[in-house]
Amino acid sequence: MSATKDSAASQGQKRKREEKDVTNNKKAQSDKPSASIYKNLQLAEKPVYKNLQIAEALKTQSKSKKQRLDKSNKAEKPKFKNLQIAESQKSVSKETQDDKVHRDESQKLGTGINRPHNLPAARQSKLLQVRQSLPIWPQAANIRNALLENHVLILAGETGSAVTQPRRVAAVSLARRVAEEMGTPLGKSPQALVGYNVRFDDNVGKNNRIKFLTEGMLLQEMLRDPALTEYSCVVVDEVHERSVNVDLLLGFLRGLVTGTSEAAKKRKGRPLKVVVMSATADTEKLKDFFSEGFGQPRIEDNIPTVDDSAPTVDGKEASVEVSQKPSVSSSNKISTCFVEGRMYSVQTEYLSEPTRDFSEAALLQIFQIHRKEPMPGDILVFLTGGDVITNLQQAIEDMIPNVITKDSGLPKLIVLPLYAALSQAQQQAIFSPAPPNTRKVILATNIAETSITVPGVRFVIDSGKAKIKQFRNRLGLDSLLVKDISKSSAIQPRGVHDVMDFPLLTRPSREAMERALLQLLQLDALNPEDGNISDLGRKIARLPLTPAHGRTIIAAADPEMGCLLPVIDIVACFNSENIFVEVKDQDANDEAREARNKLSRRQGDHLTLLSAVQAYASERTDRKQWAKQHLVSHRSMQNVMDVRKQLRAQCQQAKLLTKEQLATADDDDDLNTISESTGNNILxxxxxxxxxxxxxxxxxxxxxxxxxxxxVAIHPSSVLYGRKLEAILYNEFVYTNRTYARSVSAIQMNWLEEIYAAPA
DNA sequence: GAGCACTGC
Structure with a gap:
């Protein structure tokens, strides 16, 4: 796909970044003796970790956060919720080795897939040993037979039993691992059997047999090929994490595998196997979901029936452990398989009384652990925000001289904060080993939840609280919308009807659906007559953006507007982290502030972002230095440039942008080239x-x-903060104590009429 | 004068 044909340089950079992440993971794995598992007892009954690597090294407190939150939600009395101290105690896992199964496996794996041939024998045998020790190993024959006999396999696993994650880094590192296991190169090489495809990094070769990709990538592929004709099997992992993308994917896959969707026709009878991997709790729901699909009338009668001659395990049903009696409609079509995990006993201590001030309680606990517990063993404390962390750090440091006196004989204590607003270097500090005879105390927000692994931690103090961004359903509803909703309800036939009936694991409320449809109508993404997707809607869907940003891009490509390139720059900013570094009182000198201020545009934040991107892009010597001088985040800016490149390529593909326009684009990257009228057009x-x-x-x-x-009030981060203007346009709402409009620009009321007068 | 974090195309 040309959209991802980035320059070699940029690809290389990106890959380096990925590799860095992967290295971090590996680092954690190799830290086996110090890495530990944090789960409280209740959690041990539920699966937490699903990762190949777990078998090798028990890793990360990071992912367990969600589980801990689950747990705290279930706590009966709130008074126990405030403080949990979990000390990890790794117990010896029960290894089940079955040589017969193993031999069987080795033989079967040999069919169709190249055996490792270019790996040293020692490495090969080590990999095999690791494979055999995985809890999933004894189940391999069952799983294979279940797939031969059924269309859908729901695979539920406990700790350390199965494979991927829905994140880019996970897709890449798993692909790398599987390629290694198979003894073949990764990606585009002709010998490569394994490839991966994530945003900004397409490493798929012609001869690949297995492809690892993110859910979003597969959905994007389905826009081109709804029947997924290139694939015979799709494995959807980490389904319990439940994103919109996963739900959509499962809906489409259900239509294909059951033959109830139009797209299924295009498979021309070629079978598709679907494996859904999830935590145990979801098994029934998933099973019901697919059963429902098999119970519906097929559009396509050509769907292959299950091959009755398929081999079975000792003639028994292949589904194991938690398999339920299949319903009549789904007999021989869905099987479930439960893979037993490994248990680790973890000690949980609750505070005996509720505490008002979590920081105060944490402070006491930190010193108690420090006094009582032997070294080594670092402490990780989860807190809600950066300010809380700063305060607690101060409190700990104030207390250190009182507690850790020469006479006490206690080890030293260092405090390391970890939250998103800190610089990369400050964040890295938590990974460096503590000096001799020193215990680390890491104070973290839930930044550590998903992406960071801290080796050496043995104690976790968790408030059971976290700030989570929530969509406020009710807000944004008003009389005008209600009126329009009745309009959308009146166009029930065909398109809209399909959307309303689309199989989703969890259905949004009708109200939410209608509001979404209304938005699409307002953006001309749907035909008002029949509710089907419009040509414009199709174009919007192909852009890796929200419909609103997609519509903005399409509008900008109109020759009358003629501002596509600058609009892409701004949209790229909205799809990255904040490019402007937080200005703290001391760390910003006057020079830098002045440089930053020069980037501001009086029309508002949209054009200010544009001027920053253009200035950065036109910097040809040292962009990193430029970023520093202008209090701009170099990392965010690199991401902006990646997104910009991708959007430009996709606009070219969609014929919104000509080669000639693109060729001259970089010459235009210059400050002060945006005229008043172009600025207005952009807005x-x-x-x-x-x-x-x-x-x-x-x-x-x-x-x-x-x-x-x-x-609404203009957010203090806006260049228009405190200004009184006729009207403002904003990118998003932020609900805190007040309702803020963030990323704001000044507009004229008469533009609204102008826009609505224009034909769609 | 505000301020949780992370993921994805």
């Missing part, structure tokens, strides 16, 4: 994509949204 395009994100000044000096008349 009008955003207005097209965000028609309801408009607020106007009311007589009391505040802003109110034009839809719903909700009070």
């Amino acid at each position: 009008k395009c955003f207005l097209r994509g965000f028609p309801t994100n408009v607020a106007r000044l009311v007589p009391d000096g505040s802003y109110r949204t034009i839809h719903g008349h909700m009070a």
Whole structure:
């Protein structure tokens, strides 16, 4: 796909970054003696870790956060929720080795897949040894037979039993691992049997037999090939993590595998196997979900029936352990398999009384652990935010001289904060080993939940609380919307009907669906007559963006607007982390502030972002230095440039952008080239994509949204903070103590009429 | 004058 044909240089950079992440993982694995598992007892009954690597090294407290939260939700009395101290105690796992199964496996694996041939024998035997020790190993024959006999396999696993994750790094590292196991190169080489495809990194070769990709990538592929004709089997892992992408994917896969969707016809009878891997708790729900599909009438009668001559294990049913009696409709079509995990006993201590001030309780616990517990053993404390962390750090450091006196004979204590706003270097500090006779105390937000592994931690103090961004369903509803919703309800036939009936594991409320449909109607992504997706909607869908940003891009490509390239730059910023580094009082000198201020544009944040991107792009000598001088995040900017390149390529593919325009694009990367009228056009395009994100000044000096008349204030991070303007357009709402509009620009009310007068 | 984090195309 040309969209991903980035320059070699950029690819290389990106890959380096990926590899760095992977290295971190590996590092954690090799830290076997110090790495530990944090689970409280209740959790030990539920699967937590699903990863090949776990078998080798028990890893990461990071992922367990979610589980700990699950647990705290279930706690009966809130008074036990406040403080949990989990000390890890690794117990010896029960290894089940079955030589017969093993021989059997080795023979069967040999069919169709190349055996490792270019690996040293020692490495080969080590890999095999590791494989055999995996809890899933004894189940291999069952799993294979279940797949031969059924269309769908639901694989539930406990700790350390199965494979992938829905994240880019996971897709890449797993592909690498599986390629190694198979003894073949990874990616595009002709010998490579394993490849991967994640955003900005397409490493798939013609001869690949197995491809690891993110869910979003597969959905993107399905836009081109809804029947997934290139594949005979799709494995969806980590389903319990439940993203919208997973739900959509399962819905499409159900349609294909049951023959109930139109797309299934295009497989022309070629069988598709679906393996869904999830935590145990979801098994029944998943089974019901697929059973329901098999119970429905097929559109395509050509779906292959299950091969009755397929071999079975000793003639018994292949499903094992937790398999339920299959319902009549799904007999021989769905099987479930449960892979036993390994248990680790973990000690959980609760605070005997509820505590008001978690920081205070944590402070006491930290010193108690420090006094009582032997070295080594670092402490990890989960807290809600950066400010809380700073305060607690101060409190600990104040207390150190009182507790750790010369006479006490206690080891030293160092405090290391970890939250997103810290620089990369500060974040890395937690990985460096503590000096001799020193215990590390890491104070972290849930940044550590998914992406960071801290070796050496043996104690976790967790409040059981976390701030989680929540979509507020009710807000944004207003009289105008209600009116339009009845309009959308009136167009029930065909398209809309299909959407409403699309099989989803968890169905959104009808209200939410209708609101979403209304938004798509407003963006001209649906035909108002029949509710089907419009040509414009198709174009929007192919862009890796929200519909609103996609619509903005399409509007900008209109020759009358003629501002596609600058709009892409701004949209790229909205799809990256904040490019402007937080200005702390001391660490910013006047020079840097001034340099940053020069990037500001009086029209608002959209054009300010644009000027920053263009200035960065036109810097040809040392961009890192430029970023530092302008208080701009180099890391975020690199991501912006990646997204920008991808969007440009996709716009070219969609014929929104010509080669010639693209060729001259880089020459235009210069400050002050945006004229007043171009600036206005840019904002009008955003207005097209965000028609309801408009607020106007009311007589009391505040802003109110034009839809719903909700009070909003300009966020303090905006260049327009404190300004009184006729009307503002904003990229998003932020709900905190007040309702803020973030990323704000000044607009004129008459632009609204102009836009709505224009034909769709 | 605000301020949780992470993931994905």
